Amino acid sequence: MKPEIIEKVNEFLTEEFEIESSLLTPEARIVEDLGIESLDFVDIVVIIERDFGFKVKREEMAGVRTLEDLYKYIETRAV
Amino acid sequence: MNRVVITGMGIYSTIGKNLDEVRNSLYTGRSGIGLDLRRKEFGFRSCLSGVIERPNLKSALPRRMRVGLPEQGEYSYVATMEALKNAGIDMDFLEKNEVGILYGNDSSSIPVIESIDLIREKRDTTLIGSGAIFQSMNSTITMNLSVILKLRGINFTVSGACASSSHAIGMAYLLIKQGLQDIIICGGGQEINAESMGSFDGLSAFSTREDAPEKASRPFDRDRDGLVPSGGGATVILESYESAKRRGAPILAEVRGYGFSSNGDHISVPNVEGPVRSLVRCLKDANMKASEIDYINAHATATPVGDENEAKAIDQVFGDSKPLVSSTKSMTGHEMWMGGASEVIYSMIMMQNAFVAPNINFENPDEFSAKLNIAAKTTEKNIDVFLSNSFGFGGTNSTLIVSRFK
Numbered sequence: 001m002k003p004e005i006i007e008k009v010n011e012f013l014t015e016e017f018e019i020e021s022s023l024l025t026p027e028a029r030i031v032e033d034l035g036i037e038s039l040d041f042v043d044i045v046v047i048i049e050r051d052f053g054f055k056v057k058r059e060e061m062a063g064v065r066t067l068e069d070l071y072k073y074i075e076t077r078a079v
Numbered sequence: 080m081n082r083v084v085i086t087g088m089g090i091y092s093t094i095g096k097n098l099d100e101v102r103n104s105l106y107t108g109r110s111g112i113g114l115d116l117r118r119k120e121f122g123f124r125s126c127l128s129g130v131i132e133r134p135n136l137k138s139a140l141p142r143r144m145r146v147g148l149p150e151q152g153e154y155s156y157v158a159t160m161e162a163l164k165n166a167g168i169d170m171d172f173l174e175k176n177e178v179g180i181l182y183g184n185d186s187s188s189i190p191v192i193e194s195i196d197l198i199r200e201k202r203d204t205t206l207i208g209s210g211a212i213f214q215s216m217n218s219t220i221t222m223n224l225s226v227i228l229k230l231r232g233i234n235f236t237v238s239g240a241c242a243s244s245s246h247a248i249g250m251a252y253l254l255i256k257q258g259l260q261d262i263i264i265c266g267g268g269q270e271i272n273a274e275s276m277g278s279f280d281g282l283s284a285f286s287t288r289e290d291a292p293e294k295a296s297r298p299f300d301r302d303r304d305g306l307v308p309s310g311g312g313a314t315v316i317l318e319s320y321e322s323a324k325r326r327g328a329p330i331l332a333e334v335r336g337y338g339f340s341s342n343g344d345h346i347s348v349p350n351v352e353g354p355v356r357s358l359v360r361c362l363k364d365a366n367m368k369a370s371e372i373d374y375i376n377a378h379a380t381a382t383p384v385g386d387e388n389e390a391k392a393i394d395q396v397f398g399d400s401k402p403l404v405s406s407t408k409s410m411t412g413h414e415m416w417m418g419g420a421s422e423v424i425y426s427m428i429m430m431q432n433a434f435v436a437p438n439i440n441f442e443n444p445d446e447f448s449a450k451l452n453i454a455a456k457t458t459e460k461n462i463d464v465f466l467s468n469s470f471g472f473g474g475t476n477s478t479l480i481v482s483r484f485k
Contacts, residue, residue: 016142017142018141018142037143039143039209040143040209042205042208042209043146043208043209043210045205046205046206046207046208049206055203056205058205
């Protein structure tokens, strides 16, 4: 796992979504533990395109449950 | 029929960010007008504007509640929190009781413009983000505040041009009078950004007295040359007397009457007959004679024809008793969707503090304003009953009468 992916994701979660950094463990569940709701995913799609330069398809995100899933998804798609 | 009282109010305006600041500005005749130089880059005729600082709500609201709030929603949130606080209403009360919201708003330009700019450039709607839709609808203020405050009563926005928030108070008054609601948060919000004002500037409706911004808004003055656009947020809490008594709320005043009419005439040029019908209907609803009104807060925006026709209407109905008249727009500029509610609050502050705020810049009357009793200077005056006018494009008229509670 590239550390810069973890760093960037954690940065937007703390700065834009105002989530406590201590909650950002790889096993944290995005909805249940971090309080991200469906509307927030709309903004996450925008941020991923901005920060990682690829276009997210919402259906590809369907299997993303934990932060680790999110890091891995970005790693497989990021150029 | 229920008596309808006012139990709280709050304001975020160009002449003050809370009731105390606004009271001082009204008493001293302080102008909130300045220049927005960005408007020159945009090719505006006039850079004159009400000047206001956007509140920082980062510590007040979580992100999800902020992303849907446009500029005027932020002003309205701050005004509403002040109003609820002095009405003695907290979140616990709102969760246990049915409270409604009726707010005036008639535009939300920036989120619309930014979304469309992005679509045109990127050809991809998913890049707009989640907040724009909730910011861009006319009902943005009521939709956001009803979620933030967990409201479970009546919930919609009144769009009636520059009479929007006066009609919102009128609607709330009728619902409470009928016994359909006990408490309604009402008010008005108005964006103030350049983008929202361009098409209005294009009508040559704005004053161009840019060399003296504080002198630019001159309602009723012979040398007026147009209005100055402005904005902010204003909230009043309307409540049935029984509800206010039951919970020991402060009773600040009583809403006595609501009058309305439509000119059935020109889209932008007001007439005399329509406002007269609104004034007469309001007096009839309040069961009052014209001579019982101590003070009139005029709509007067400082456009040549608007002020002339309002002066004729006021003279036609109040020519015998000649109550004191002023237009607080001389200080605030034209607060449009917010003006009906803010001007009730300005008049309430005057009633509470026994003065009439000055119609600043009223130096020389014209033929029509000469017939009115206009307060050019701050005037110490006991006010028992005031009347507030609001008129808008399309010929919509609204009049409210408010008195001390006795």
